[in-house]
Amino acid sequence: MVVEKYLLLSTYNLGIAFSVDNIFSTQGIIVMLLVAYGFSMWAFLTNAPKVYTVMVSDIKIAQKFYEGLLKLSAADIPLHYYYTPEENLGTLATADPLYMSMNYTSMSGLNPNRTYGLWYQLKKNTQLHIISGASYGHNNRQRHICFDNRCLETILLKVQAKRLRYKVRCKQPLNFLVKDIDERIIEMLEIKN
Structure with a gap:
């Protein structure tokens, strides 16, 4: 019973975290830019001689x-x-x-x-x-x-x-x-x- 409530609560929190409003908010855009920057740096450094x-x-x-x-x-x-x-x-x-x-x-x-x-x-x-x-x-x-x-x-x-x-x-x-x-x-x- 407790596990089911926790899973429902976790799913609800993930739904809120990834809602369209949150993704396109200022904080969401900054997080997406940081993730993109991190990925591009990783790609650059792994290909550097x-x-x-x-x-x-x-x-x-x-x-x-x-x-x-x-x-x-x-x-x-x-x-x-x-x-x-x-x-x-x-x-x-x-x-x-x-x-x-x-x-x-x-x-x-x-x-x-x-x-x-x-x-x-x-x-x-x-x-x-x-x-x-x-x-x-x-x-x-x-x-x-x-x-x-x-x-x-x-x-x-x-x-x-x-x-x-x-x-x-x-x-x-x-x-x-x-x-x-x-x-x-x-x-x-x-x-x-």
């Missing part, structure tokens, strides 16, 4: 490696990367000095006075963002540093597919050496957080 960032010692040498040897195609910058970190923060005074000290190379199609790094398509919905700022390794060896194991595993698979000379030094964290076009040894290194 995964971005891996690799910090390199020399961006010109890295460009020869990723374009010349691995044959990665250039990628468009994702929407959420159009602004530099200092613009995202709102003022230059509060920007992190780590970002301000990096020397990116200019990309075509964007403001030539701005610097963005290099962007490559790694997989279908995965991009590779190359920035400078890594220190040189032993004997001034080129060093490419990444914080994500999956990124370096994907690069290693590309190296293996191109039949380049490489040597895995350590699997956890992943560390391998590979030779570039000019027979330079590049150290690919995963950094653990």
Whole structure:
């Protein structure tokens, strides 16, 4: 008996909540707009590409490696990367000095006075963002540093597919050496957080 009264009351309350007057009221329209906004943000974020960032010692040498040897195609910058970190923060005074000290190379199609790094398509919905700022390794060896194991595993698979000379030094964290076009040894290194 109590359950039947509760079900009738619940049905009555749902009927009131979804009545035509309530749906087209100011509050109803605001709720519908918020639901639509939430859905559109969900759709945008689920379709946004995964971005891996690799910090390199020399961006010109890295460009020869990723374009010349691995044959990665250039990628468009994702929407959420159009602004530099200092613009995202709102003022230059509060920007992190780590970002301000990096020397990116200019990309075509964007403001030539701005610097963005290099962007490559790694997989279908995965991009590779190359920035400078890594220190040189032993004997001034080129060093490419990444914080994500999956990124370096994907690069290693590309190296293996191109039949380049490489040597895995350590699997956890992943560390391998590979030779570039000019027979330079590049150290690919995963950094653990």
